[in-house]
Each structure stands twice: as structure tokens, then as C-alpha cells.
Amino acid sequence: MKLALNNISMKFDDITAVDNLTVTINEGELVCLLGPSGCGKSTTLFMLAGLYKPSSGKLYFGDKLVNDIEPEDRGIGMVFQNYALYPHLSVLKNIMFPLKMAKVPKKEAEERAIEMAKLVQIEHLLDRKPKQLSGGQQQRVAIARALVKKPNLLLLDEPLSNLDARLRLEMREEIRRIQQEVGITTIFVTHDQEEAMSISDRILLMKDGKYQQYSPPQDMYDFPENAFVGKFMGSPPLNMIPVMLNEGSITIKDTEQSFPNPLTINQALSSSNEALLGVRAEDWTIAKDTSEIRLTALVELVERIGRDTLLSATIGRHSIRALVDPEFTIQPGDAVDLTIRNDRFHLFDAKTEANLGLKNE
Ligand SMILES: Nc1ncnc2c1ncn2[C@@H]1O[C@H](COP(=O)(O)OP(=O)(O)OP(=O)(O)O)[C@@H](O)[C@H]1O
Missing domain, CATH: 2.40.50.140 (Nucleic acid-binding proteins)
Structure with a gap:
């Protein structure tokens, strides 16, 4: 699904967290929202999720204006930093949960959950509880649960920040593999430029709630539109x-x-x-x-x-x-x-x- 943010702003009292943002996100692309702490990445993601309503501007999913559509009616899957798995439920039941809420018959729900578990390569862990899993395995469960309803849009909020360095590298390749296999439009929030460079089709770089540049990673590295972009991308x-x-x-x-x-x-x-x-x-x-x-x-x-x-x-x-x-x-x-x-x-x-x-x- 293609997304369009047209002149989107989000104000909290006297703070403008997102300031007049206009971008189009192509169907099937993985876009990283990137920028320093407080630049408005999570606020933008929460507006896409429907958890925040923009103070002004228009948000389109495909041709549909979604400003007033509730989160549960947007057809999105979301993965949070802390995975937010249900501790008392098995892996299988965690993945089945969104289908249970949608009143999908149990047998079909189980089949679809197993299919997702295979996609994220955790079908051998279905009976375990979340605390019996490693961080990377928990993240795989969270991704399977987010995808099981076949959403049109996957939202990932700093999904790798709780993992150690080696697992981060492994999981970012996995997220890319899964995203390409499913072909789902994906928005990935990170403050790590190297992570964004390695995983994205395009990066949206923000600073103080404002648009800085929206480009494929290599273009952003090679042709920064301003000094902030030049300095933010690359190390040293x-x-x-x-x-x-x-x-x-x-x-x-x-x-x-x-x-x-x-x-x-x-x-x-x-x-x-x-x-x-x-x-x-x-x-x-x-x-x-x-x-x-x-x-x-x-x-x-x-x-x-x-x-x-x-x-x-x-x-x-x-x-x-x-x-x-x-x-x-x-x-x-x-x-x-x-x-x-x-x-x-x-x-x-x-x-x-x-x-x-x-x-x-
Ligand atoms: N509910 C809120 N009420 C008031 N101000 C908020 C609220 N949420 C965010 N802000 C402010 O809006 C700005 C953008 O915050 P946001 O969380 O979107 O940034 P971020 O880029 O995701 O940062 P981080 O990388 O630290 O998570 C910040 O100045 C923040 O303090």
C-alpha cells in the first residue's frame, strides 16, 4: 500500500513534534524514519498507527484519507521496542492472538499462525513461553504476530534496540528478508544511521520535527542536501x-x-x-x-x-x-x-x- 503524508503537523501544547511534513511512501518499500532523539520519528509513526491524530494535514493510505480512522481499522501490524508479548501465553497463542480477537475460527487461526512461525523461523518454539526465548526469538514472535492478520502496512518502532550488537546485525537482515518475502510496505524507526543505511529502500531524515531529506540511502550519503544530512550520515x-x-x-x-x-x-x-x-x-x-x-x-x-x-x-x-x-x-x-x-x-x-x-x- 502506498502512503502519503500531506503537510502533516503534530503539536503538543507549545511543542511542535512534527512540522509540516510531506512525503510519499511507495508500495512495498521499506522506509526508515531516521534522526536524532526528539526529532519526531515516533510521533510520525504513532500518527501512521492512528495512536495520534495529526493537528493538521492529511494522511492517506492508498487513496483513502485515514486521519479519522481508528488504529484497529487501519490494517496495520506494529512491533514495539520491548516486543510487548503476552507472558502467560505460548508462542503459538501469542501469534494467534490477533486472529482470536478478529474471531477467526480456531483451526484456521492455528494454521495461519504456524505459517507465520515458519516465515520467521520459530516453528520449533511454538510451545514455549516468551521468557524461555532469547531477545532475537522474542522479536521474531512479535513480527509474526504483527504479520498474521496480513496487514497492508508494518510499523516497527526501534525494533532492534534491546538486542546486543551481533543479534542486531542478524535481526536486521532477517527483517529485510521477511519484509521482501511478504512484500509489505514497512516503516522502521531508528536513530542509527548505519542501521538505516543497511536496511532501507529510502530514508526519511528529520531534525526538530522538520523534513531534511528523503532519498535512497546511497544518494543521501553521496548527495546530502544540507550540512546536517552530510554530518548525520556516515562515520567518521x-x-x-x-x-x-x-x-x-x-x-x-x-x-x-x-x-x-x-x-x-x-x-x-x-x-x-x-x-x-x-x-x-x-x-x-x-x-x-x-x-x-x-x-x-x-x-x-x-x-x-x-x-x-x-x-x-x-x-x-x-x-x-x-x-x-x-x-x-x-x-x-x-x-x-x-x-x-x-x-x-x-x-x-x-x-x-x-x-x-x-x-x-
Ligand atoms: N505526548 C507528548 N506530549 C508532549 N510532548 C511530546 C509528546 N510526545 C513527544 N513529545 C515531544 O515531541 C518531540 C518529538 O518526540 P518523538 O518521541 O517523536 O521523537 P523521537 O525522534 O521519536 O525521539 P527518540 O529517538 O528519543 O524516541 C520531542 O520534543 C518530545 O519531547
């Missing part, structure tokens, strides 16, 4: 260096270091000649003799992390981090000339933080 975070833009060249602020600017600046978005140069740690590399971009950095710290070497350095008085090939022997105190691979950098307006290299839509 995007390096941001204050620069001055002057007639085809970029000068690092408070230094004499500059290089020719290969990007076309969208003047409509530019409020002054002050900007932030955004470079991903992996896009720095040691300059060659032919490199047009060449910035001298003073190395402070050298860390060997797996395949790469992470340099902490300064260009002028600006701190940066760069992942470079370990074939270069670099010591703290060295001055190294860095370049930027394939001109992969961004320029953000210093005041509005808009990405100046992207089209103004």
Missing part, C-alpha cells in the same frame, strides 16, 4: 572546513591555502562567499605531483584501523580526519599534502547550510 562524520569562495577558487579560511573550484555553485542558494567544505574521511588521499587540489595538513594522530589508517590532522586551525592507504608511512608531527579523490566534496552555505552544488528544486 563528514569533515567540515570553513572556506571562502572567490571567482572559481576555494580558500581555506584563515589560511593562504586555496585550490580551483570544479563545482558549479547554485547562486540562488548562496547567501555570501562563506561556505563549508564537506569532505568524507575516505575521500582524502595523499596528493600526487599532478593533483590540482593540494592542501597541507599537519598530522596529530595516526591510528591503524583494519584496512585503513585514520589520520587526525589540522589544515590551518581546522581539524580533519582522513582515511588513507596504510602503504604511506606517516608519523604524528608530519606535514602531508592531501588531495580529494575525484573532486568528491561538497560546499554548504555557511549560513543556511544548503548544499550549493545541488539543483534548487
Whole structure:
């Protein structure tokens, strides 16, 4: 089922938890609602669930306006952070519960519950009680219970946050597998950018209740629309260096270091000649003799992390981090000339933080 949020806002007294949000979610896609704590992710999910009614705006499931439709009539399945299983019921009875409420005959309910248990691979645990299960197994029961009524929409509220790191990785792959097998439109709330990157068809990134960007994960990583998006996606975070833009060249602020600017600046978005140069740690590399971009950095710290070497350095008085090939022997105190691979950098307006290299839509 396709979803549309048209100018949706949610106000609690003087707090605007969600501020004029407009997005369309395509049928069968898994969309992560992502952003820092308090950005309005759960509030958005609860409006989709029908637990909150938007203060303004229109919410459509398919072509149907659902603002006034009760949660139980929306055809949704929901999985919470703490699974919310019934402790006194067996796994089978937990999964059957929504069907029992809907007065589905017992035999059919049992068959459908077993089918779901197979889908989430817990058919060997049907007689156990929730407390006899691991966290990951409990989560599988919760997913089976959410899907057993064949909803049109699956809502997941930080479903992996109670699991340890290894199980989180396993369960996120499982959620993706199950979601693709069933083909159900799914909204997944998380504050973990890496989790969102790995699981989503698209990410909706929010900040202070406001829309920031809605894109496939790789696009969001490669083409952040503003500095917040650039910094939120990826680890280590995007390096941001204050620069001055002057007639085809970029000068690092408070230094004499500059290089020719290969990007076309969208003047409509530019409020002054002050900007932030955004470079991903992996896009720095040691300059060659032919490199047009060449910035001298003073190395402070050298860390060997797996395949790469992470340099902490300064260009002028600006701190940066760069992942470079370990074939270069670099010591703290060295001055190294860095370049930027394939001109992969961004320029953000210093005041509005808009990405100046992207089209103004
Ligand atoms: N019932 C409520 N009454 C008043 N304010 C609320 C209520 N629910 C949420 N808020 C406020 O609305 C804002 C958004 O909250 P929300 O829970 O949607 O954020 P979130 O992104 O899900 O955060 P988290 O990751 O911490 O769960 C916050 O400022 C929060 O304090």
C-alpha cells in the first residue's frame, strides 16, 4: 500500500513534534524514519498507527484519507521496542492472538499462525513461553504476530534496540528478508544511521520535527542536501572546513591555502562567499605531483584501523580526519599534502547550510 503524508503537523501544547511534513511512501518499500532523539520519528509513526491524530494535514493510505480512522481499522501490524508479548501465553497463542480477537475460527487461526512461525523461523518454539526465548526469538514472535492478520502496512518502532550488537546485525537482515518475502510496505524507526543505511529502500531524515531529506540511502550519503544530512550520515562524520569562495577558487579560511573550484555553485542558494567544505574521511588521499587540489595538513594522530589508517590532522586551525592507504608511512608531527579523490566534496552555505552544488528544486 502506498502512503502519503500531506503537510502533516503534530503539536503538543507549545511543542511542535512534527512540522509540516510531506512525503510519499511507495508500495512495498521499506522506509526508515531516521534522526536524532526528539526529532519526531515516533510521533510520525504513532500518527501512521492512528495512536495520534495529526493537528493538521492529511494522511492517506492508498487513496483513502485515514486521519479519522481508528488504529484497529487501519490494517496495520506494529512491533514495539520491548516486543510487548503476552507472558502467560505460548508462542503459538501469542501469534494467534490477533486472529482470536478478529474471531477467526480456531483451526484456521492455528494454521495461519504456524505459517507465520515458519516465515520467521520459530516453528520449533511454538510451545514455549516468551521468557524461555532469547531477545532475537522474542522479536521474531512479535513480527509474526504483527504479520498474521496480513496487514497492508508494518510499523516497527526501534525494533532492534534491546538486542546486543551481533543479534542486531542478524535481526536486521532477517527483517529485510521477511519484509521482501511478504512484500509489505514497512516503516522502521531508528536513530542509527548505519542501521538505516543497511536496511532501507529510502530514508526519511528529520531534525526538530522538520523534513531534511528523503532519498535512497546511497544518494543521501553521496548527495546530502544540507550540512546536517552530510554530518548525520556516515562515520567518521563528514569533515567540515570553513572556506571562502572567490571567482572559481576555494580558500581555506584563515589560511593562504586555496585550490580551483570544479563545482558549479547554485547562486540562488548562496547567501555570501562563506561556505563549508564537506569532505568524507575516505575521500582524502595523499596528493600526487599532478593533483590540482593540494592542501597541507599537519598530522596529530595516526591510528591503524583494519584496512585503513585514520589520520587526525589540522589544515590551518581546522581539524580533519582522513582515511588513507596504510602503504604511506606517516608519523604524528608530519606535514602531508592531501588531495580529494575525484573532486568528491561538497560546499554548504555557511549560513543556511544548503548544499550549493545541488539543483534548487
Ligand atoms: N505526548 C507528548 N506530549 C508532549 N510532548 C511530546 C509528546 N510526545 C513527544 N513529545 C515531544 O515531541 C518531540 C518529538 O518526540 P518523538 O518521541 O517523536 O521523537 P523521537 O525522534 O521519536 O525521539 P527518540 O529517538 O528519543 O524516541 C520531542 O520534543 C518530545 O519531547
